[in-house]
Ligand SMILES: Nc1ncnc2c1ncn2[C@@H]1O[C@H](COP(=O)(O)OP(=O)(O)O)[C@@H](O)[C@H]1O
């Protein structure tokens with residue numbers, strides 16, 4: 001009997017542990033947001049985070065978007081050809097990029113690059129007592145470390161998404177014109193005609209949400225890092241995994257929201 | 262004055278502090294000795310609230326330390342961590358001047374830098390060190406930068422966690438003298454953790470020995486050599502035989 005119940009108990013424990021982790025992260029998020037609005041503020045830390053998260057992520061987000069836009073043009077052409085609708089390539093590339101692939105791929109790339117580095121940095125600070133030292137120097141770690149990163153990521157990722165969208169559409173254009181024989185002027189006209197402002201705006205909102213998720217996951221796992229190098233390694237891994245999964249889940253929820261609106 | 266009453270702390274089955282009682286009078290220098298791993302660092306962290314104690318009371322100047330006035334307490338506090346705990350994203354001088362560059366005790370940048378360089382000199386470091394990053398320094402230099410940071414804002418209460426471990430004997434002498442000076446000139450209240458008996462004799466007004474989670478013995482430095490307490494005698498003479506087991 002007990003042997004039969006063991007797997008059941010294990011599954012139950014895992015669910016409970018997952019729920020507890022989600023609860024702790026939600027409390028951490030609420031706490032972080034409160035500290036965003038309460039002085040003292042640390043503009044130097046904010047600027048630094050903005051550069052690390054936004055500026056230095058541009059190359060990786062841009063390259064991802066460029067290749068994705070190009071591949072998207074080819075795929076849609078191949079699919080469209082089956083019912084003689086090759087002419088939809090420019091508009092579907094633009095809509096697909098702006099509404100879905102720009103924010104999701106941008107978010108995932110930022111998760112890989114930024115959530116990991118935040119978790120490793122803060123985790124190392126934790127295990128080398130730098131966080132304790134902050135407290136003894138009358139500096140609240142949530143205000144000094146978490147709040148600036150949350151704000152910077154929430155602001156920077158939509159900008160990254162906008163840049164990624166543009167580069168993705170450029171990728172589609174290059175493939176469409178050079179490889180698939182589209183007329184350049186027609187390609188651009190079609191791109192512009194069917195793209196709506198709400199498409200762009202919904203993608204930017206997604207970007208803001210994903211940016212928040214990335215910084216949150218990095219800070220949360222860094223602050224809760226275990227002891228030693230192993231603890232930091234685990235924190236870094238968890239930060240990237242959690243951020244990626246949460247981005248994909250949030251993407252579905254947000255898409256549902258914008259779809260119904 | 263710092264008063265600890267029955268402080269307890271366990272990590273799982275590891276009962277580190279089992280009821281620590283200790284009083285540190287204002288303006289005095291208390292040195293805590295004890296084998297490594299007996300919980301000396303944990304005790305300091307309990308006083309600071311960095312590690313929440315499982316039980317017991319902490320009184321500072323006769324008042325219970327609650328979460329609300331911990332901030333006021335920390336504003337006049339400095340600490341040297343066992344591992345230095347320097348911020349490796351900041352150059353040395355900004356580490357030392359951390360408090361002076363932010364928050365309530367904020368000063369102009371040039372002034373903060375000057376104070377930092379002066380404090381570095383006091384711990385025996387040249388001004389050239391100011392613009393290096395902590396990772397570029399040796400362990401002993403990092404420790405001294407940590408010490409400079411702890412005293413930069415002229416705190417009234419200072420904790421030193423193994424200030425001379427990892428230093429050469431001459432530098433250790435310089436640091437011992439500096440700590441003595443800080444206590445007698447600035448009138449600060451200090452708690453120092455050390456294994457180094459020459460440090461104990463140079464720094465202490467009073468000595469307390471932590472063993473198996475309690476204060477085994479405490480008394481003025483003059484009584485350290487004459488006390489019949491077998492734990493203290495074994496420790497200060499560094500004997501392998503005695504009531505303290507060599508395998509811990
Ligand atoms: N955060 C922690 N989690 C679990 N155990 C800890 C933690 N901090 C300290 N300990 C344990 O408490 C004991 C005392 O540690 P410490 O106070 O650092 O010793 P020391 O007297 O050498 O300063 C050790 O056994 C250590 O493993």
Ligand SMILES: [Mg+2]
Nearest residue numbers: 301302343422
């Ligand atoms: Mg220690």
